[in-house]
Amino acid sequence: MLKPVRCVVLAVTLCSAAVAEDLKQVQPPAVPAVPVSAKKLDELKRKYPVTITIDTSETPEFRDWAAAAQTMGKGWYPWIADQLSTPGYVPPNHIKVKIYREYDGAAATGGDEISMAAKWFTAHPDDMGALFHEFVHVVQSYPSYRPSWLVEGIADYLRWFNYEPVSARPKVNPDRAKYSDGYRTTGAFLDWIVRHRASNAVRRLNAVMRADTYSDDTSRKVTGYDLDTLWAQYTASLRTASE
Numbered sequence: 001m002l003k004p005v006r007c008v009v010l011a012v013t014l015c016s017a018a019v020a021e022d023l024k025q026v027q028p029p030a031v032p033a034v035p036v037s038a039k040k041l042d043e044l045k046r047k048y049p050v051t052i053t054i055d056t057s058e059t060p061e062f063r064d065w066a067a068a069a070q071t072m073g074k075g076w077y078p079w080i081a082d083q084l085s086t087p088g089y090v091p092p093n094h095i096k097v098k099i100y101r102e103y104d105g106a107a108a109t110g111g112d113e114i115s116m117a118a119k120w121f122t123a124h125p126d127d128m129g130a131l132f133h134e135f136v137h138v139v140q141s142y143p144s145y146r147p148s149w150l151v152e153g154i155a156d157y158l159r160w161f162n163y164e165p166v167s168a169r170p171k172v173n174p175d176r177a178k179y180s181d182g183y184r185t186t187g188a189f190l191d192w193i194v195r196h197r198a199s200n201a202v203r204r205l206n207a208v209m210r211a212d213t214y215s216d217d218t219s220r221k222v223t224g225y226d227l228d229t230l231w232a233q234y235t236a237s238l239r240t241a242s243e
């Protein structure tokens with residue numbers, strides 16, 4: 001009695017394997033070059049070695065996309081680790097990514113594990129920068145997620161002002177935005193601070209977050225100005241630029 005049942009199971013397995021083989025692959029975008037010399041990149045890769053595994057067992061149509069994402073991570077993860085380095089800190093060196101069939105949102109990180117949603121990346125195959133953003137969170141691994149707008153702002157600052165093309169940089173509406181909006185808004189604010197007030201601001205803020213010593217006084221210590229004053233200066237510069 002068992003034999004026919006086994007045959008059925010085998011046939012089903014073979015059939016699904018054939019379907020997986022024929023699945024149209026999600027097309028990965030081109031990966032931007034890491035903005036350092038080849039010599040410097042080699043040095044960073046030696047200093048911050050990383051293994052990235054991407055599980056596409058549920059989502060085999062992402063095989064090509066995952067291969068491109070691994071290439072991206074091999075170059076950019078050591079660069080991120082260098083941007084957010086602090087004395088004695090060793091960032092995670094094995095990142096486990098999984099692309100889930102059933103998952104809401106786009107992507108999320110817990111420790112060194114990144115979950116990605118097949119639905120989002122099927123609709124937005126060019127959004128590899130979203131994975132870059134999650135790589136930043138892996139390097140950050142701060143003791144606390146506080147303040148969250150700054151954690152997300154640093155991730156988006158590195159993403160939008162280094163990884164993504166200049167044409168894609170976020171535009172902030174000075175009448176609606178707040179520095180505590182996080183993500184692109186805080187990222188753009190940090191970019192302005194780095195260019196106009198304190199070139200080492202992101203590095204110093206990262207060090208404060210890693211030590212878990214952020215306070216209302218941090219901005220003044222790092223840039224010489226409190227947050228409200230800096231934000232007023234930044235939004236004034238946006239209004240002047242748009243006049």
Ligand SMILES: [Zn+2]
Nearest residue numbers: 133137152155
């Ligand atoms: Zn994030």
